[in-house]
Amino acid sequence: MPTSTYEKIATTTLxxxxxxxxxxxxxxxxxxxxxxxVPLGTSTQNMNMTLNGDTGSNYSFTSLRxxxxxxxxxxxxxxxxxxxxLGTSITTTNPNLYEIDIFSYTxxxxxxxxxxxxADKSISGNLGVMVGLYQTASAITExxxxxxxxxxxxxxxxxxxxxxx
Amino acid sequence: xxNTYTLINSNVLASSAxxxxxxxxxxxxxxxxxxxSIxxxxxxxxxxxxxKFNGLTTNRSYTRLTGSGSAAxxxxxxxxxxxxxxxxxxxxxxxxxxxxxxxxxxxxxxxxPMSGIGMQEDNTSAAYMLVSAGLWRDTAAITEINxxxxxxxxxxxxxxxxxxxxxxx
Numbered sequence: 610m611p612t613s614t615y616e617k618i619a620t621t622t623l624x625x626x627x628x629x630x631x632x633x634x635x636x637x638x639x640x641x642x643x644x645x646x647v648p649l650g651t652s653t654q655n656m657n658m659t660l661n662g663d664t665g666s667n668y669s670f671t672s673l674r675x676x677x678x679x680x681x682x683x684x685x686x687x688x689x690x691x692x693x694x695l696g697t698s699i700t701t702t703n704p705n706l707y708e709i710d711i712f713s714y715t716x717x718x719x720x721x722x723x724x725x726x727x728a729d730k731s732i733s734g735n736l737g738v739m740v741g742l743y744q745t746a747s748a749i750t751e752x753x754x755x756x757x758x759x760x761x762x763x764x765x766x767x768x769x770x771x772x773x774x
Numbered sequence: 775x776x777n778t779y780t781l782i783n784s785n786v787l788a789s790s791a792x793x794x795x796x797x798x799x800x801x802x803x804x805x806x807x808x809x810x811s812i813x814x815x816x817x818x819x820x821x822x823x824x825x826k827f828n829g830l831t832t833n834r835s836y837t838r839l840t841g842s843g844s845a846a847x848x849x850x851x852x853x854x855x856x857x858x859x860x861x862x863x864x865x866x867x868x869x870x871x872x873x874x875x876x877x878x879x880x881x882x883x884x885x886x887p888m889s890g891i892g893m894q895e896d897n898t899s900a901a902y903m904l905v906s907a908g909l910w911r912d913t914a915a916i917t918e919i920n921x922x923x924x925x926x927x928x929x930x931x932x933x934x935x936x937x938x939x940x941x942x943x
Contacts, residue, residue, distance in 0.1 A: 615779040620804075620942040645805060647878045647887065675839035675848025675905075703909055706878055706887040727889040727907030734837025734850045736889070736907035765879055767804070767942040769778065 613772070618642075620767040626651050626759040630766050633751040637715045639770030644709040644752060647765045650699035654757040657690035658709075660720070660743050661751050664689045667744045670724075674737025690755070697728040697735035701761060715748040778941050782806075786934040790815060793922035794929065796937045801881045801915055803939030808875040810935045812892075814923040816862040820894045820902045822924035823858040823873060827886070829918060833911035840904050858892020859904035860923065866896035870933065881915040 618639070619632045635642070648656065659668075666687040674681050674696055683695065699705055705728040712721050724739040743749075752768065754760070780803070785794050799806070814821040826834070837850040840859070860871040873892040880886060890906040910916075919937070923929060 613778070615940075617778050617942045645876075645878055649884075673839065673846065675837065675846070677837045677848055677850030680839055680846035680848045703885050703911070704879075704887050706876070706889055706907070708876060708889060725889060725891075725905070727887055729835050729837045729850070729887065729907040729909035731835045731852060731909055731911055734835065734907055734909075736837050736839055736905060738839075738905060763882065763884060765882075769940075 616770050616772070618768045618770045620765070623760055623762050623764040625762050628756055628759050630754045630760055630764060631751065632766060632768050635750045635768065637748050640713065640773040641771040642711040642714050642749070643769040643771060644707065645767045646707040646709065646754060647704045648699045648754065649704050649761040649764050650701060650756060651759040651761045653698045653700050655694040656699055656754055656756045657692050659690045659753050659755065660749050661745065661747060662753060663745065668741065670739050670741035672737050672739040674735060676735045677733065691741060693726065695737065699756065700730060703730045711749060717746045719744045720749060780939050782937045782939050784934070784936045787929055787931050790928040790930050792926065792928050793920055794935050795918065795920045797918045799917050799919065804879065804942040805940040806877040806880050806916070807938040807940060808873070808935065810873040811870040812860045812873055812933045813865070813870045813930045814860055814862045814926045815928045815930050816923065816925040817864065818862045819865045819896070821860045821862040821926060822856045822904070823860055823892055824922050824924055825855050825857050825875070825908070826920045827910050827912070827916050827918065828914060829920065830912065836906050836908040838904055838906045840902065842900050842902050844900070855908040855910065856904065856924065857890025857906045857908055859894045859902045860892060861894045861896060865894060866898060869896040877916065883913045886910040886912065886916065
């Protein structure tokens with residue numbers, strides 16, 4: 610049987626509201642990680658992502674996004690988390706979609722990630738592509754999404770491992 | 775070992791077609807991915823890729839981010855979903871766009887978000903790309919997907935469409 614190169618590592622679906630969605634103990638047996646996150650909020654609010662529980666000033670990211678009226682670029686350096694609601698928010702009815710690739714997550718070099726996010730809300734919309742850097746020599750073993758208030762039930766996070774060998 | 779990324783169906787056009795439909799999509803996966811290589815017969819260099827679900831044309835909206843090699847722009851609609859940019863009839867011969875569409879939680883009883891990206895690159899001074907956030911405000915499971923060009927009227931011979939299921943179980 611050929612080697613499976615795209616494998617689910619873990620998934621969580623919230624059964625009730627929670628301020629965080631977290632997956633830990635990510636094994637070091639893959640090459641890259643892909644996160645698919647489909648969040649709902651208990652209200653309209655912001656959220657962010659941290660890696661390995663690190664809230665130090667170790668994140669930087671650059672975004673290209675559009676809101677249906679104009680295109681924007683922005684950047685952040687020495688951030689304490691990764692803002693995933695630039696120009697948008699999580700809401701109660703229409704889920705956002707985040708497709709986040711984290712490359713070479715076990716390497717001893719700084720970690721790069723690519724986040725494609727889609728947040729059409731019918732009456733308005735926002736989307737973008739973000740490239741980012743997490744400065745650490747440690748392997749990534751934990752991913753945490755934190756809402757300003759609470760994620761709602763039926764928020765879904767899945768982490769896949771991609772294997773090159 | 776679990777197989778998490780499975781081909782559900784494919785369609786490589788042997789003749790031009792006004793649309794491509796994937797029907798009877800099983801509910802056994804978590805997410806859907808469509809990868810396609812497309813060119814249309816619109817009398818222009820580019821065209822847009824439209825999508826509808828379960829045969830319905832209601833409750834659709836999307837927001838796009840576009841680039842032409844010289845400028846970026848954004849727009850949106852509350853009546854259709856456009857998920858990519860394609861090569862068309864006056865684009866350089868034998869060039870086809872690449873497309874990827876991601877639809878998470880397609881069986882969940884909630885509104886359906888999705889992403890799309892499609893690029894028309896043909897080695898000329900202007901090329902076009904379109905990144906899209908789509909939303910279908912319907913709680914029904916997606917069992918049918920219909921893809922068609924904005925103007926076309928046809929996808930040309932050789933256009934290829936692949937529907938994959940991703941399972942998190």
